[in-house]
Amino acid sequence: MSMTLLERMITIGMVVLGTMMTRFIPFIVFPSGRPTPTYIRYLGKVLPSAALGLLVVYSIKDVKFLSGNHGVPELISIVLVALLHIWKRNMFLSIASGTLVYMFLIQFLF
Amino acid sequence: MMNKNELQLAFRAAFPSTIPILAGFLFLGIAYGIFMNVSGFGAGYTFLMSLLIFAGSMEFVAVNLLLGAFNPLGALFLTLMVNARHLFYGISMLEKYRGTGLKKIYLIFGLCDESFSINYTANIPHGVNKGWFMLFVTLLNHSYWVLGASIGGLFGSLVQVNMEGLEFVMTALFVVIFIEQWMKETAHHSALLGLGLSILCLFIFNSGNFVIPSMIIIVFVLTLMRKQLEKKTGERTCQ
Numbered sequence: 001m002s003m004t005l006l007e008r009m010i011t012i013g014m015v016v017l018g019t020m021m022t023r024f025i026p027f028i029v030f031p032s033g034r035p036t037p038t039y040i041r042y043l044g045k046v047l048p049s050a051a052l053g054l055l056v057v058y059s060i061k062d063v064k065f066l067s068g069n070h071g072v073p074e075l076i077s078i079v080l081v082a083l084l085h086i087w088k089r090n091m092f093l094s095i096a097s098g099t100l101v102y103m104f105l106i107q108f109l110f
Numbered sequence: 111m112m113n114k115n116e117l118q119l120a121f122r123a124a125f126p127s128t129i130p131i132l133a134g135f136l137f138l139g140i141a142y143g144i145f146m147n148v149s150g151f152g153a154g155y156t157f158l159m160s161l162l163i164f165a166g167s168m169e170f171v172a173v174n175l176l177l178g179a180f181n182p183l184g185a186l187f188l189t190l191m192v193n194a195r196h197l198f199y200g201i202s203m204l205e206k207y208r209g210t211g212l213k214k215i216y217l218i219f220g221l222c223d224e225s226f227s228i229n230y231t232a233n234i235p236h237g238v239n240k241g242w243f244m245l246f247v248t249l250l251n252h253s254y255w256v257l258g259a260s261i262g263g264l265f266g267s268l269v270q271v272n273m274e275g276l277e278f279v280m281t282a283l284f285v286v287i288f289i290e291q292w293m294k295e296t297a298h299h300s301a302l303l304g305l306g307l308s309i310l311c312l313f314i315f316n317s318g319n320f321v322i323p324s325m326i327i328i329v330f331v332l333t334l335m336r337k338q339l340e341k342k343t344g345e346r347t348c349q
Contacts, residue, residue: 054304
């Protein structure tokens with residue numbers, strides 16, 4: 001069943017191609033030389049906030065919320081990061097504290 | 111032309127904003143290198159894949175593709191699905207990447223989750239060249255990832271410290287960036303839609319399938335709300 005070297009290289013090449021397509025297509029379809037349609041400019045303005053929200057959810061997508069520990073360590077740590085950041089607005093403090101608390105929670109408590 | 115001082119200035123401004131990624135990517139990269147190693151791929155593969163693909167989650171998926179039956183079209187379509195969220199980043203960066211010359215090609219090549227979130231929200235100091243700032247952010251992220259993956263591939267079996275949970279550093283980073291963006295904007299409709307619709311889709315579809323439906327519904331709702339939102343976001347700061 002194992003692939004040959006050439007088959008492996010083609011498979012890796014396909015993954016590279018697919019990734020590059022998802023990154024380059026917007027820039028190829030809407031080149032900077034021509035004016036971007038107003039609808040796309042609108043999307044460019046409103047999408048980032050939505051994309052960042054999607055990214056937060058994407059980064060915890062494999063947490064089992066309906067079984068196991070129900071994502072409690074993740075939720076506690078996220079709330080801590082958010083509160084700390086709103087309070088102190090110090091990126092390093094928020095990220096480092098949240099991560100250390102999360103590591104403690106899953107290594108010792110859950 | 112850029113002189114050495116201007117490059118140094120851009121680098122010094124860019125580096126601090128990438129430090130959380132340094133921690134996250136070294137850790138995830140090492141984990142990836144170990145995973146590759148355990149799956150029977152040498153450090154050469156790990157180095158090549160981390161250098162050329164530079165899309166964390168897809169590289170883990172690619173290991174499974176390499177272990178399965180040869181199916182190049184299947185690999186291509188799976189990649190398009192897993193990485194479809196990059197389309198959002200591209201549309202968001204159309205304006206910011208404008209006028210960056212040849213650097214733009216590398217900026218687009220390296221437009222991963224982390225490069226997008228930092229470059230989109232960064233408050234680039236006055237007098238610092240924006241193109242070089244974004245290039246250094248992307249290049250540093252890329253280097254951390256390749257470095258971590260290579261360390262994992264070469265020495266992964268020697269790591270003994272219990273680092274379980276360190277991967278949360280990426281979630282923490284995204285939460286912080288989400289809040290930063292929230293504080294900058296005057297209307298929060300889009301942020302709430304992105305968060306809410308993604309959570310909804312995650313529960314309706316499973317974790318492997320929720321991104322595309324989320325994206326379609328987000329674009330659909332944002333399109334319906336265009337008239338209303340264009341008024342509200344008109345004054346939004348766009349640096």
